[in-house]
Amino acid sequence: MADTSLRRKLTVSAALGLLLVPGCSAEQDLPYAEAIQLSPDTLEGLATRTVAVQVDHSAVSYRYPILGESHPLTTEVRTRMAERQTAFLEELPDHGRPELVQDVELLAASEDVIGVRTSAVTSGVREGGTETSTLWYDSASGEVLPWTSLFRDESALEAAHLAVARVLRDGYQLSAEQLPGLLGKIAQRAEADPDSVSAGASGSEREPDQDTGAEADGTGARDAEAREDADAEAPTPGDADLADPEQAWEAAERWAESPLADLAFSTAGGLAVRMDPADVPNAGRSGEVLLPVEPEEAEEVLSELGYHARGAAVGSNADPGDFPFDGTLTAEGNTLDCERLKCVALTFDDGPGEYTEELLDHLGEYDARATFYVLGSLVGEFPEVVERTHAEGHEMGNHTWKHDDLTTLSADGVAKDLERTDQAVQEVTGEAPPTLRPPYGAMNGTVSDATEHPIILWDVDTMDWQSRDTSAVAEHALSETKQGSVVLFHDIHQSSVDAIPDVLEGLHDQGFHFVTVSEIFGDGLRPGETHTDARVE
Template identity: 60%
Template sequence: MVPVVAVTSLRRNVTAGVALGLLLVPGCHAAEHRLPHAEAISLPFSDVPGAAVGEHVVETDHSVVGYRYPLLGAGHPLTEEVRTVMAARQTAFLEELSGSGRPELRQDVSLLAASQEVVGTRLTAVSTAGMRESRESSTLWFDAGSGAVLPWTALFRDEEAVERVHVLLADVLREDYHLPLADLPGVVGEAALRAAEEPGAVEEAEGDESSPDTAGAAGAGAARDGAPSGAFDAERAREVADAWSGSPLEDVAFSTAGGLTVRMDPTQVPGAGQVSDVMLPVEPQQAEELLSELGFHAREAALSGPDPDVFLEEGPSAEGGTLDCERLKCVALTFDDGPGEHTDALMDTLAEYDAQATFYVLGSLVEEFPEALERMAAEGHELGNHTWEHDDLSGMSAKDIEADMARTNAAVRDVIGVDPPSMRPPYGALNGTVRETVGLPIILWDVDTLDWRSRNTDEVAEHAISHSTSGSVVLFHDIHESSVRAIPDVLDELHRQGFHFVTVTELFEAGLEPGDVYTDARHE
């Protein structure tokens, strides 16, 4: 639940600080619009003082995908959710490729509000294929009190308020855009029909352009799915957002006037004219009656301008480790026995696909290639312990195993400042002593490319591509040039299929336990 604190009533005081001049969405000013219009408070993350963004573009022969997302501190829930939503949309885009042309998907994020209580973001995806262009937008709201990332429904006090705000949008479309009740689009039209059927609502005559009196239409609590009204918790907010899927309120922001502004596709609004977006207003007084406690905090944060301390508190996070693989097609590419002379070329290729990998390194090679380890850590890759010099641990005593693991951990720690989070035993050789002694999660694999045996680039690539599925851990060796040459084809094809390349720790997000053995995190 959102903590209850005092909020300023719009009935008493509505102010828009000097910062608002910087926050207006580019476009025409309200004075240039004959129809009702609202200016949304929004700012590119790249323009927010103290904020950091991650940005990547992956260009292939079949497509271009680009995305920018906020870096709000190590493990910040909003960064993870934004990246995961973008990744899911990217997968859907790639899975729908027709095989002709070179379509593009560009995703970006802007800031709607930022304070110690709440951070609001708008995610925008623009896809182009030939002369066709389509746009999707949605918003996410981080509640610092609960640590939850919530959909737009959490801005409203209950389901009655959600219903009511749709009726208010319907009123604007009917009164100012002269849309008949039967022509109102989607869920807005459904809400208006329910309002018109409420006792006391004015019946709309055939062809009459006047709108019914819907001032109290939602007052009976006729929620869309029939559930009783009440304060939202996080789970219920998501359920209600699912029930209202397709609502224009998925892209809701606060206006410079202190109300709400809702973006609609002009193709759904006949009479809107030659505009790129229809920005429907919900007046400040109307909005105040509908907002939740989180909604009041969000409105206050939007009107006050972003609090820079929100972005400076923890500093930018590493660019890896921010995807929820339980909801995505993820695969972990792992590389053993290095680092070596081909490892830098491998990382060059991984960078082209914004791919993170896990390197199980030999402690004896760390001093020879310290720059490679530094680069791995800087680019979001993960380093695992593969023993000091590739000895078979299953033939060693517990004391010798402990010494080997400690020596390798220390070598890695001396270069990158942290211990490896997992280990891989050479040859996959295990016994009870190994499991009880290594002190780290033990990562094996479910896709073995046998690259050390074949040394055939095409065979290695084909095996990895044909056997990988969501949750797979794929085994390569970066000491073999033939294996490194296979990675461009592996990345290209798995990327085209909508996979995301993550570290082992990220793949097993539910947690890894020391001494336990893991081969994959497949969803089946």
Template identity: 40%
Template sequence: MAVHLSTRIPRLLCAGVVLTLLSVSGCALGTAEGAPRLLTVQPKRIDGVSLEKRSMDVDGLRISTVHPVVPGARPFSTEIRTTMAEQQTAFMTAREGDGEASLEQKAEFLAASDDVLGARITTRRANGGSEASASATTRWYDASTGEVLPWTALFRGEDAIRATAAEVARVLHEEEGVELDEQPEGLGQSAISAAPSNAAEDAPSDPVEVAAEEAWKLAAKLDGSPLEDVGFGTTGGLIVSFPGEPGEEGAGERSVALDADFTRPLLSAFGERALTAATSEEKEEKVDLGNAPSAAGPTPTLDCARVPCVALTFDDGPGKHTGRLLDDLADYSAKATFYVLGTMVEEAPDVVARAAREGHEIANHTWKHDDLTGKSGKGVAADLARTAKAIEKATGTPPRTMRPPYGAYDDTSLKHTDYPVIMWDVDTLDWMNRDTRKITKIATTETTPGSIVLFHDIHAPTIDAIPTVLRTLHEQGYHFVTVTELFGDTELEPGTIYRRRD
């Protein structure tokens, strides 16, 4: 049995304890000579994978996230990004004052095959004058069922997890001299006392299937477990990792490597498949889970049922202020939806193309802002089709939703549109008051999770309000998404009116 621990003292989030200095040298997972290393998979092995990067650096607040988007594994991609978003919301709402703060989030693949994916999400935080911290968690994906799984799915059940925790505690104590009362919460004497006797020896030889629902229930029960950051090592055994110093990449990270002979009997049927996927990472063939990205636009990868989201929408452009608006949105990696006029798209196709290129949604607001209630059914359809053609010419992507000018519609216009009809639940009245302070107040006080906020990017006072709107809502933990992303998996029906996500 091998163990690798750093000589640097890390800070642990799950307990206010610090492991003593150990004799084994090294500064990263598995770098000590002869020590098993944590297996990871290069993203390039997964066909079609992309890495989405978001960053901001405003007023002393720095946030950086990198997460994968895997074609054919949307639930997995969504889980990783949403887990990061949950952590970001918690970080923002817990921030003290306006001092310097930073959050860095990354994900790396632990395993990849045509039926299994695994990822490790690492987070490093520094919030004002409080002590910096680091943490990591893991997520898994069963492509045969399309289910996202927690770390507990690797094990046959709770007894297997308790046996593993006891073994980690024993290694730390007997082989590394770490006193039981100095081990992280969930290890030490409590882990040894709670472990079933001979769990590995008594495990049935046939693989045990563990339902996803049961795995998630167990993960909730064991929330904060020191085994949450678990993967596979080069020798086929489990590797349990612990956080390191947040200031340096990989610095102070430590891992306990367990023998394959001990851990193999404790694995579930899915755990066996995950082991195979992890240990085959050096093969040359590409992993292909199918489903190339849709030409209709980016696939949403944030679950707005779990985090507070808001869709900022801008009508009647593009205009002379739209470029400045795009700059302001970029400062926060915020995504918005632009309900554009066909005539304006023809005048400024480069601005529309830029907005689409930067991840914003371009949607249909008719050709020249005619009231659709004054048109025949054929007239409505022709107007929207002409506008859609201009949008697709400028962006390469057809629009997915529409908004009627003046918010006016009738049965005829609804019947003759091929798009979901997106209204709003927060009206800043910027077209009427042209007052930056009033616009800001409405947007920041009336927005709730799931809101769609109406602005017009043709008015300078509106654009002047946006930096404060972004800062205020971001401090409240909101995530700025497109309309399509706000609704996620909800099937939006043509001719149906939507005012917000409920």
């Protein structure tokens, strides 16, 4: 039913997840946490975007939720996926057809906080596997934060690690020496020198004389040199303020090897910490290990944001109708941070024309966004083409009414020409063009003073209008394009449109992402100013 409560969805999902984990059952003896994770598709009013690009040598796909116009969490998730995709494509082997699949699940959602877990699954390469990360959006600050921000301080982080270590000791019968990675280092440090454990963590650790799987007389303890090595490798709690975004991210770097980086909240109200079964002796044939940190222990370590996140996760807003996804937050806006990525803006002048729809087909195969600098006089001749161009996420730019040299006009003439073109585009798409490209790139002070549009030129000119040579056009674009380039084409020439499949494939192979002019410049556009590229030197 459409009005099924979120609480019920969580319970059913958790139960199904428990049954689907190999080696786990409701009667199992091993500790197990029922993690709260939701597919974005389960929430009414929350839009998602799914993209797949398949070529002869590779396949990439991704899905992400659209949380509103240029929402910070959408931008961060999408940008991280793009970074991972670029790294994947730049490292492709010479044979086979590797695949990268990226996805997002919701860990919590309310008006106060949204949590997501991203996953990247690589196959067909030597070091394939799954990479995960979690992100939390705090609506009060408008910041995207790391997992460390869920904890009160670094002493609480240490306490949480010791709690997880105790679950492995008691539930999986592991000795201190068998505890994997950072858990083992912190637990062994605490066992060897209880005074080194911060006050906030001491209550979560067993007394030194209790059975830990080693001999009570200390014969299982490591020698002093080994302890010093462990101390050097394991983070020592400092005085970082995890409520401060910058310090929380710095702490996430220090604790990067922590299994808590992939935590969720459990249906019981505690934490669910995911571990690789290969790192947990006695885990059996389980597909994954989800270790519980009980609610009362979580109470001692969570920050204010952590409390909000837990409340959102376990269903303080149980009715999906109360969630901040009411169907209005579906506009994507800018979803890539091009300062961090290999972005390129493909631009097409002088249309729309008879070849524009064929060009749109080519762009669609790569989920490529482009910018079309249209002539106002042609918009009325090809309204369906303009409407489709806009509907498929491309940007419309102003290229004057009928390609007049703006430097030959008065200030009033320039303003009227551009306004007439803006109106023609807005009548079809509902939006006026945000930028201007003057014909021939010709401009002067009169032009810049007469317009509120940022003026966009280019740094890669394919000279397609002159050569009409498909191969030469593609080769020039591929050899000259750099991160942040604005590339000039004309979609009124068949030879230019025929070059685009090779351009798209070649730049995609190099790890480029195809964005609009507004996306590539971000907040750097200013009315009346001239911009040629957004290259990062």
